[in-house]
Amino acid sequence: MLETADLLKEGIKEELKSDEMLLNMGPQHPSTHGVLRLVLRTDGEVVKEAVPHIGYLHRCFEKHAENVTYPQVIPYTDRMDYVGSMNNALGYVIAVEKLMGIKVPERAEYIRVIVAELNRIASHLLAFGTYGLDIGAFTPFMHAFRDREKILDLFEEASGARLLYNYPRIGGVAKDVPPGWLEKTRAFIDYFKPKIKEYNDLLTFNKIFIERTANVGVLPLDLAISYGVTGPNLRGSGMKWDLRRNDPYSIYDRFEFDIPVGTGEMGTVGDCWDRYWVRIREMGESIKIIRQALDQIPAGEVMAPEGLKAIKPPKGEVYVRTETPRGELGYYLISDGSQQPYRLKVRSPCFTAMSVFHEIARGGMIADMVAIVGSLDIVLGEIDR
Amino acid sequence: MRNFVDQLVNNYEFLETFPRPLLYLIAMVAASAIILGFIAILVMFFVWLERKVAGHMQDRYGPMEVGRHGWLQSIADGIKLFLKEDIIPALADKPLFVIAPIIVFVGAFSAFVVVPFSENLIVADLNIGIFYILAVSSLTVIGIIMAGWSSNNKWALYGAMRSAAQIISYEIPVGIALLAAVLPAGSLSMRDIVLAQSGGFWNWFIFRNPPFGFVACIIYFVAALAEVNRTPFDIPEAESELVAGYHTEYSGMRFAFFFLAEYANMFLVGTIVTTLFLGGWEFPIFPSAFAFLNPIIFVLKGIALVFVMMWLRWTLPRLRVDQLMYVSWKVLLPFAFACLFGVSAWMLLLHSA
Secondary structure, three states: OHHHHHHHHHHHHHHHOOOOEEEEEOOOOOOOOOOOEEEEEEEOOEEEEEEEEOOOOOOOHHHHHHOOOHHHHHHHHHOOOOOOHHHHHHHHHHHHHHHHOOOOOHHHHHHHHHHHHHHHHHHHHHHHHHHHHHHOOOHHHHHHHHHHHHHHHHHHHHHOOOOOOOOEEOOEEOOOOOOOHHHHHHHHHHHHHHHHHHHHHHHHOOHHHHHHHOOOOOOOHHHHHHHOOOOHHHHHOOOOOOHHHHOOOOOHHHOOOOOOOOOOOOOOOOOHHHHHHHHHHHHHHHHHHHHHHHHHOOOOOOEOHHHHOOOOOOOEEEEEEEEEOOEEEEEEEEEOOOOOEEEEEEEOHHHHHHHOHHHHHOOOEHHHHHHHHHHHOOOHHHHHO | OHHHHHHHHHHOHHHHHOOHHHHHHHHHHHHHHHHHHHHHHHHHHHHHHHHHHHHHHOOOOOOOOOOHHHOOHHHHHHHHHHHOOOOOOOOOOHHHHHHHHHHHHHHHHHHHHHOOOOOOOOOOOOOOHHHHHHHHHOHHHHHHHHHHHHOOOHHHHHHHHHHHHHHHHHHHHHHHHHHHHHHHHOOOOHHHHHHOOOOOHHHOOOOOOOOHHHHHHHHHHHHHHHHOOOOOOOHHHOHHHHOOHHHOOOOHHHHHHHHHHHHHHHHHHHHHHHHHHOOOOOOOOOHHHHHHHHHHHHHHHHHHHHHHHHHHHOOOOOOOHHHHHHHHHHHHHHHHHHHHHHHHHHHHHHHHO
């Protein structure tokens, strides 16, 4: 009898099994943050499996780098993570400087830190705004862009460009900041600090927003570590790991700042809300760093004398990792003594974040896919390079 | 409408030569045309208002170029949509694809037949007025499913499926919440419901049978937001998930029909709340003194409620499908029932006293 019942159950299961549908999400889709393509195997609204396909924005960065001189690589680094260009270029120039043993002037170091942190705020603002958009709230996006615009204005004054700056150079920065720029920056951070509270009132603690993001896309710490996830995504899972503190580069060891981590305040540790909340708090920490840097910045040169000559590093190799807004960006640089890099390999934080996506997306709903992709804050330009 | 025609015939004798049914028909067509025109203009105003509201909430201006503060923008957009190429996807189910927007449009606009703009300004005072609105406006869901299915696009299909589930679920709290206003009025006729609230704002059903009238009003408004696919319940056309939902494949005038229907539906919700809970055409205090303003007051109340919907849209994020169902079945529905029982209990108490 028992067997018959079991058979019957099996039979019913077979009959009730509905068809699965393959849904092609992207590369042209409003919320895949660029040209990401997700192939979703869906059963109704539930996603059984999500397979990311990348490569739609591949521009042969690494091969290009082998065929241009060292300074000419900097504009290409700008184009990897195009919302965090300053940080990308910073990592690269530090790698070359380390290879050549260049000592960067103090003032240049401070300017680099200020622009890198401003860039981090701009990048997190973009993440915050588009995340609101992903969840269905349009207004936070506009407010975020209003304030991001002010940072871009500052960058435009300093470097001449609003998105791809080519500002950090090997041996320093392209040129000194214009007169009055430091005061404007201070005015901006004074203006910006209260805005973070506004964002929180508008989106962060909105009940619907919390419902949509808490307990969604949970990334446990061990999974994050085993996939090599870094940056705010790793900190959202509860690990206090920030290269600015754990492996300081440039002059980050001189500043006081906290490292926000996810605590599962609204749901589980490592859910979408935690990752989002880490970014919001990091903006506050960046403000702290900028303020200290503005207080300490000395006068003087902004370019080391070696940077003005032809860049020709000695034979050797170097690996430099920096904390970009998206996590640990590594440059592995091999020099054969010529004016062009022999090999430049990039370790991309977005790529690792994307590689864990299929693990945490499984079993979610279609709306969750959007929430998870948004909370990982990927930039396809950096994944594909 | 019949009375109006009879009155005309009595006053102007030459009309006797025409057969009555023909006169009725002409009057009906004329009235519908007026309503259609009025609602269409109002809808264009709403499209403009939405963009202005969104703009100002987001620290920008919204349309500014066409006309003063962009007030002609909707007309410009209308002309653009009208002139666009009519595209029907090659693999679409053509007949369904073509009639789907018309059904949605008709469902939205024909409901205005029973909307009482003032005591006499009403196309047809049906004795089942509110019931008629519920029936006609749920035509929308059929049109949406047709659009989603016939587009032969997975995103459109998802939008249609979501929409069907959503609208059907939310119709139940809507109906029950409305009963909380129908019960004290003792009638389904829109005109009688407003007349039952006459004599100052304290007689409005939102303030009667406290607190059930108020709660019923809120429940209706929330559920109606879901029925007209507005944020936070706009999952059928969730841009960030479903591209554009059921109207992904539509363009030009066919898309405009969906668009107009959406805004007409919003105003319809505004008028229903106004009629059933906010005293209809009446001025809040000394209603008889302001009788000449009645139609304007009615429209203003409707516009104010539409503004609230826009306000919500540009403030709130969007719910997920399962959360949407949860809100309908586990929150709104029990509360709507409680309101219905509460109102009934109040009435029983008041009548027996």
